[in-house]
Amino acid sequence: MAEPILQVQNVTKMFGSVIALSDVSARVYPGEVTCLLGDNGAGKSTLIKILCGFHQPTEGDYYFEGQKVSFNSPREALARGIATVYQDLSLIPLMPIWRNFFLGSEPEKRFGPFKAYDVDFAKRTVREEMAKMGIDIRNPDQPVGTLSGGERQSIAISRAVYFGAKVLILDEPTAALGVKQAGIVLHYIVRAKRRGLGVIFITHNPNHAYPVGDRFIILRRGQVLGDYQKDEISQEQLVNLMAGGEDLVKLQQELARLLEEQVEAA
Amino acid sequence: MATQAVSDERLAKVGLARRLFQQPEIGAVIGAAVVWLFFAFFAPENWATLNGLARIMDPASTLGIMAIAVALLMIGGEFDLSTGVMTGTTGLVAGLLSTRLGWNLWPAMFVSLLFALAVGYFNGLMRVKTGLPSFIVTLATFFFLRGANVGTTRLVTDQVYVGGIDKAAGFASARAFFNTGITLFGIEWRSAIIWWVVLMIIASWILLRTRYGSWIFAVGGDAEAARKVGVPSARVKIGLFMATAAAAWLVGMMNVVRLRSAVASQGIGQEFIYMIAASIGGCLMTGGYGSVIGASIGAFIFGMAQVGIVFAGWDTDWFYSFLGIMLLVAVLVNNYTRKRATEMSVAAAKSRTEGE
Numbered sequence: 001m002a003e004p005i006l007q008v009q010n011v012t013k014m015f016g017s018v019i020a021l022s023d024v025s026a027r028v029y030p031g032e033v034t035c036l037l038g039d040n041g042a043g044k045s046t047l048i049k050i051l052c053g054f055h056q057p058t059e060g061d062y063y064f065e066g067q068k069v070s071f072n073s074p075r076e077a078l079a080r081g082i083a084t085v086y087q088d089l090s091l092i093p094l095m096p097i098w099r100n101f102f103l104g105s106e107p108e109k110r111f112g113p114f115k116a117y118d119v120d121f122a123k124r125t126v127r128e129e130m131a132k133m134g135i136d137i138r139n140p141d142q143p144v145g146t147l148s149g150g151e152r153q154s155i156a157i158s159r160a161v162y163f164g165a166k167v168l169i170l171d172e173p174t175a176a177l178g179v180k181q182a183g184i185v186l187h188y189i190v191r192a193k194r195r196g197l198g199v200i201f202i203t204h205n206p207n208h209a210y211p212v213g214d215r216f217i218i219l220r221r222g223q224v225l226g227d228y229q230k231d232e233i234s235q236e237q238l239v240n241l242m243a244g245g246e247d248l249v250k251l252q253q254e255l256a257r258l259l260e261e262q263v264e265a266a
Numbered sequence: 267m268a269t270q271a272v273s274d275e276r277l278a279k280v281g282l283a284r285r286l287f288q289q290p291e292i293g294a295v296i297g298a299a300v301v302w303l304f305f306a307f308f309a310p311e312n313w314a315t316l317n318g319l320a321r322i323m324d325p326a327s328t329l330g331i332m333a334i335a336v337a338l339l340m341i342g343g344e345f346d347l348s349t350g351v352m353t354g355t356t357g358l359v360a361g362l363l364s365t366r367l368g369w370n371l372w373p374a375m376f377v378s379l380l381f382a383l384a385v386g387y388f389n390g391l392m393r394v395k396t397g398l399p400s401f402i403v404t405l406a407t408f409f410f411l412r413g414a415n416v417g418t419t420r421l422v423t424d425q426v427y428v429g430g431i432d433k434a435a436g437f438a439s440a441r442a443f444f445n446t447g448i449t450l451f452g453i454e455w456r457s458a459i460i461w462w463v464v465l466m467i468i469a470s471w472i473l474l475r476t477r478y479g480s481w482i483f484a485v486g487g488d489a490e491a492a493r494k495v496g497v498p499s500a501r502v503k504i505g506l507f508m509a510t511a512a513a514a515w516l517v518g519m520m521n522v523v524r525l526r527s528a529v530a531s532q533g534i535g536q537e538f539i540y541m542i543a544a545s546i547g548g549c550l551m552t553g554g555y556g557s558v559i560g561a562s563i564g565a566f567i568f569g570m571a572q573v574g575i576v577f578a579g580w581d582t583d584w585f586y587s588f589l590g591i592m593l594l595v596a597v598l599v600n601n602y603t604r605k606r607a608t609e610m611s612v613a614a615a616k617s618r619t620e621g622e
Contacts, residue, residue: 054494075496090494092487094554099480104496106477116475 003066005030005198006051006082006167011060013046020046022222024060028167033189033199035209037242038219044202047219048169051200052084053077065166075104083165085156087172093145097137098122100144101129101159129158150181157188167198174208186212206242210235218242290548291560293600297546297592298567305574312577320453326569327458328517330562332536333543334462334469335513337561340544341473342506343486343553344393344400347537348385348407349514354532355411356382356518358419361428361528364435371436379515385411386511390504412534419530432526445520458520462562465513470558482506486553542589543568546596567592 004027013021021043028034038044049055050062053071062069064080071077074084091100098119107118107125123140130137135154144152153173160168170189174182189212193199203209209216216233218225218241226233226241233241306313332349339346356378363374385407392403419426431437444461447454473479484492485499493499514533522528545551546567547560571588575581 052494073496074494075498078496084494086491086494088491090488090491092484092491092554094487095480095483099483103480103484103492106480108477115477116471117477117480119475 002029004028004063005065006200007063008047008050008057009061009063011047011050011057011062013043013050013055014058020222021050021057024219024222024224026217026224026227028198028200029215030166030198031193031196032214033193033201033212034215034217035213036200036202036217036219037204037206037209037238038225039204039242041221042219043222044204044219045171046222048084048171048200048202051077051167052082052169078104078163081164081166082169083160083163083167084169085153085160085171085173087175089152089156091144091152091156094143096141097144097147097155098126098140101126101155101162105163125162129162130155132158148181149177150184153177153181153185154188157185157192161192161195161197165197167200168192169200169202171202172204173201174203174205182208204242206235206238210238290555290557290600291563292548292603293596294547294557294560294563294567296599297596298563298570301567301570301574301592305570305578309574309577309579313574316451316453318573318577320455321573322566322569323459324456324569325572326565327456327462328520329536329539329543329568330462330565331458331465331517332513332540333547333561333565334465334558335510336540337544337547337549337556337558338469338473338482339506339510340541340549340551341486341553341556342482342503343489344503344506345404345541345551346389346400346507346510347404348389348411349510349540350533350536350538351408351411351415352382352385352511352514352533353518353521353536354415354528354530354534355385356515357522357528357532358415358428358530360519360522361431362418362422364437365428365430365433366422369434371431371434371440374434375440375519378518379512382511382515382518383508386508387504389511390507393507394500394503408537415532416530426530427527429527431522431528437523437526440519441523444516444523446523461516461520462565466558466562473558478502483554486555488554539568539589542593545593545600548600564596567596 006028007026009025011021011024012019024043024047026034026036026047036044036047046055050057053074053076056070056072062071064082069080071080077084090103092103095103099122102122107121108115109118109121110116126140127137135151144155147155157168157170157173173185173189177185186208189199189201193212193214201209201213214230216226216228216230216238218227218238228238302313312318332353336346336349359378359381360371360374363369363377364371389400389404389407392398393400396403416426419428432441442457444458446457448457449455473482481492481497481499481502484497485502489499489503518528518533521532543564544556544561546564547557547562549556549561568589571592572585575585575588
C-alpha cells in the first residue's frame, strides 16, 4: 500500500469546554475515496475544518505528504493542494460563473507594471472545464444564483480539480440534491479518484457513500467509532453502524407502540 | 454541431437586451436622461449650454470622487457614515498644521492623509475584528470626529474655522494640483473634474479587470465563502475603508485650496449624499453588486438637480426633497431591471433544458 497523502493522528479539538473532537486519527490515500460518515453533531464539520486549515487542532498532529504541517488559513492548505468544496459551495450567487470559478486564484496577465485579470482566458477555461464535466455553459457571465443545485455543485468540484488539488474534501455534496443530481455528483467523485486525487467524501447517507467509497470512517460524538476498508464491511453493516444499530431498533419499537396507542385511542 | 449553431444563434438574440438590462448602471442612465429632460423643459435657456454643463460638473466632481470610493465600499458589503465629516477633519488637520505651526502646506497635507488612512484602518479593523455592523462603528467615528473637529478648532483658534491657509508656503502649487479653474471654450471648469474622471477610470478598471475587483464583489456577496476559497476578506474590507478615507482626504484638500479655509462643520450630512449617488448608480445596500460608473452618473444627477433647481428659479429648500424622490425612483428602477435580468437568465436556462 502506498503512503497516505494526508494523515491526522490523535487529534482533539476543544471549543472552550466543549470537546468537538476527541483523539481522532484518520488516513487518506491518493486514488481512493475516503468516506467520513456520521450523524449531525458527530464532529464531521470540525474535522474537515481542521483538514482544510480553517481550525487548528487543540492537540494531535497533522501530516501532509509525509511532512508534519500546521495551516493557519484555508489559503495555506489550498496552496499545498488541499481543496475543499463546502456544503454552501463557497459560490457567490450574484457573481458570474467565471468570476466564481477563479475566485481566490485569478489568472493574470502583465501590462507593464500592472497586472490585469485575464478575463478572456477565464471565460474560455470555464466553458472548457465545464464541458469536460458534461455541462454546456452558454454564457459564463450568467450569475451563479441562476443555476441549478447540481450545476453549482459541479462548478465547485471542477474548480477544485482544475486547480490541481491533490486532496479534494467534499462536504455533504449530495445532501441537498435529488436522486438524479446526486448521481451526477457521485460520478464526478469517481472521476476525481481516477485522476489520482485523494477524495474525502463527507456524508450521512451510507447509500451514497458505499458505491463510491474505498474506506469508511464513522464518527460519533466526536470519536472514531470505526475505520474500515471496503472489503471489511458490507453496505448493510455500514447502514446499521451509521444509524447506531440498537438505537434504530429501539426507535422502530417506540414508533410502533405510538401507532398502536393511536389506533386504540380511536 | 447543428445544435451548437442553433444555441449560439439564440444566445445572440437574447444577448443584447439581456446584456443591456444586466448592466448595473442602467437605472442611473435612465435616471440621468429623465432628469436632464426635466430641467431642459423647466429651465431651457441655460440648461443645454457648455456653461450649464460646467456648473453641473462643479458639485458633481467632488461628490463623484466620494461616490466612487463609497460605491467600492458598498459593493464590498460595507458603508461608512464618517465619510462626510472626514472631508472636514482632513481639511482642519492640514489647515491647523500649516497656519498654526507654520508648516509648508504639502507636508501638512501628507500628515493629513496619514491621519485619514489611520482612521480608515481603525474603521475597517473594528468592523472586521469585533464583527460590529459598519453602521455602528462608523457612526461612532462620525460623532467622535464631529465633536473633535469643533472642539479642537475652537481650542486652537477660538473660532470654528481655520482661515488664511492661502498664506501658507506651497499653497499655490497645492491649489494648482488639487483644484483650480481651467478655462476652456471661454468657460471656467474645475480641475477636480479631471481627478474625478481619472479616478473613475482607474477604479472601474480595478473593479472589473483585476483580481482585487473580483475580491471586492466576493466579500460583499459572501465574505465567509470568499475567505474559504482563499480571498483575504478582512484585508479587502480594511483596504476599502482606507480607500474611502483617502478619497475623503482628497476632497478635503480640494475644499481647502478652493476656499482657502477649513470650517469645523464641513461635510456633515454629505455622507448620505455619497451613498445616495452610489445607490442611484446601482449599488446594493446589501453588497456584492454595483458599479463605479453608475455611482459617477449618480453624482452627475445630483449635480444636475442642484444646478437645475437654481436655473429653474425654484426655492433651493426643495433640493433635498427632490433628492429623496430621485433615490426612491432610481432604486425601484434598479430593482426592476435586475429582476428582469435574472428572470431572463432563468428563462433562457429553462428553454435550454427543455430543448434538450
